[in-house]
Amino acid sequence: MSARLVGPGPYRATRLWNEIIELFRAAMPLRKHRCRFKSYERCFKASEAVDCLHDLLGSNQNFGPEVTRGQTVKLLKKFLKNHVIEDIKGRWGKEDFQDDGHLYRFPPSSPLKPYPKKPSFGKEVIKFPDWNETKVGVSQEHIPVKSVTMNSEMWYKRHSIAIGEVPACKLVLRRELTQANIEEIWKSMTLSRLQKVLGLNSLDEVLDTKLVNSKHIVQNAYNVNKQGIVILEDKSKDLPHWILSAMKCLANWPSCSDLKQPTYSGFERDVFKTIVDYFGQMKEPLLTFNFFDIFVCVLGLLQKHSKAVEALQISCLLLPPENRRKLQLLVRMMARISFNQDLPPLSESVRTRTLMVQAFSRCILCSKDEMDLDELLAAKLVSFLMDNYQEILNVPSSLKSSIEEHVVHVQRVQIKYTGADTDATFPAPSFCHQISTDEFEYQRATGSQEPLAALLEEIAMNKEISVKDKKKKLKQFQKSYPEVYKERFPTPETEAVLFPEKSKQKPPILMWALKKPFQPFHRTRSFRM
Numbered sequence: 001m002s003a004r005l006v007g008p009g010p011y012r013a014t015r016l017w018n019e020i021i022e023l024f025r026a027a028m029p030l031r032k033h034r035c036r037f038k039s040y041e042r043c044f045k046a047s048e049a050v051d052c053l054h055d056l057l058g059s060n061q062n063f064g065p066e067v068t069r070g071q072t073v074k075l076l077k078k079f080l081k082n083h084v085i086e087d088i089k090g091r092w093g094k095e096d097f098q099d100d101g102h103l104y105r106f107p108p109s110s111p112l113k114p115y116p117k118k119p120s121f122g123k124e125v126i127k128f129p130d131w132n133e134t135k136v137g138v139s140q141e142h143i144p145v146k147s148v149t150m151n152s153e154m155w156y157k158r159h160s161i162a163i164g165e166v167p168a169c170k171l172v173l174r175r176e177l178t179q180a181n182i183e184e185i186w187k188s189m190t191l192s193r194l195q196k197v198l199g200l201n202s203l204d205e206v207l208d209t210k211l212v213n214s215k216h217i218v219q220n221a222y223n224v225n226k227q228g229i230v231i232l233e234d235k236s237k238d239l240p241h242w243i244l245s246a247m248k249c250l251a252n253w254p255s256c257s258d259l260k261q262p263t264y265s266g267f268e269r270d271v272f273k274t275i276v277d278y279f280g281q282m283k284e285p286l287l288t289f290n291f292f293d294i295f296v297c298v299l300g301l302l303q304k305h306s307k308a309v310e311a312l313q314i315s316c317l318l319l320p321p322e323n324r325r326k327l328q329l330l331v332r333m334m335a336r337i338s339f340n341q342d343l344p345p346l347s348e349s350v351r352t353r354t355l356m357v358q359a360f361s362r363c364i365l366c367s368k369d370e371m372d373l374d375e376l377l378a379a380k381l382v383s384f385l386m387d388n389y390q391e392i393l394n395v396p397s398s399l400k401s402s403i404e405e406h407v408v409h410v411q412r413v414q415i416k417y418t419g420a421d422t423d424a425t426f427p428a429p430s431f432c433h434q435i436s437t438d439e440f441e442y443q444r445a446t447g448s449q450e451p452l453a454a455l456l457e458e459i460a461m462n463k464e465i466s467v468k469d470k471k472k473k474l475k476q477f478q479k480s481y482p483e484v485y486k487e488r489f490p491t492p493e494t495e496a497v498l499f500p501e502k503s504k505q506k507p508p509i510l511m512w513a514l515k516k517p518f519q520p521f522h523r524t525r526s527f528r529m
Contacts, residue, residue: 008300010205183214237322
């Protein structure tokens, strides 16, 4: 089974989880092993599982070569906890997997996760000012006009050209936009642009738009310094001065402007540990729990560099200003430390770049419900942020200019012609855009197969229907959608797992059945010799 790129869309974390499990089960060699004078069929050593899964994750474009062996061991611990694997005695449920010689095997039951059936977020209707209403006290019908006496020649000169050529029209007076109106325009156009970049029909299943604060978007766009770093209005929400000084010290090493030069060996490691401890005690990641799904969705675009950068630019605009400022300062420090050749190593066993990802990925991105692929997804995102932080953490100029032009446009006095259905101040809606043939084939395949795969999984795991009905439904599904069925059940063994054979017990043999049937007694004559 070959790995495929899991693109953006709802339930991406669940899709990735199922993808890795299927690849692991198909690639893991199963052999006969001996343990304590006993042989076990179709099992594998823990170290062999780490080797196999580490190679799979490193070659998988959804994760990449930066996945460490330690992260692979943590994922196998999750596998053991969720009964993807079990030890040779059938025990599972704990995260006590170690990179050693213990024996494990695959359970007969299906380890794939069903797609969650969470309700989609309701759409929020953004109300704009009613431009057709005139201001109180100002009516077009009561505007004082100086009367002009016109003769027939003057009337003819004024109207002969226009008659029959220009339709009737009226002047639409515009109200002044309030700050709230401008903020709602920013929110509406920002979310619309994000949806277009992600290529989704709707943001409902990956983002609750009611949780997006329009004030935060405007503050992140305008309240910035020359470097693009957010300037907070409430200074109490900023990083403590001692943390800022420590971050500047490592980011600008060896020229520490705020601190004196170190006087002992290992000073830089103590400073780094102080920063790690501060960010590690935060109750919520910088990208917030509410926006976890949208950032996981963006990870599906990393193969398309320009789109991924733009999607992250827009997504980071949605953050609270204090979170965006901390993220900007932290990622900038991480990138500078990674490329600073003058900074002594901060660890004896781990490369500096890997250390940055391991130390800060969880404080940047994680889910509220402790999902199984949190660490790998966060590591992938943080690595991309470090490599492109100068672009990602700046305000997207094209979006900003288009919104500003739109705001200026709607404030102008417009002429509205009779019979026009749409307001000339708003651009015509765009219903579709042209895509390549490859992208169309990919969207057609993934868009149709994912719901079918979820339906097949629901049939397979339904314990309320009888075995006969389940076999009938699976046979009908296989006939209608053979490709989806083969991907879920690649071999007859995987299909046979759903229907374990019941051992047929023979009826007990009664003791009386062993005896000869009753025979009547017959007298016989005895002959004397």
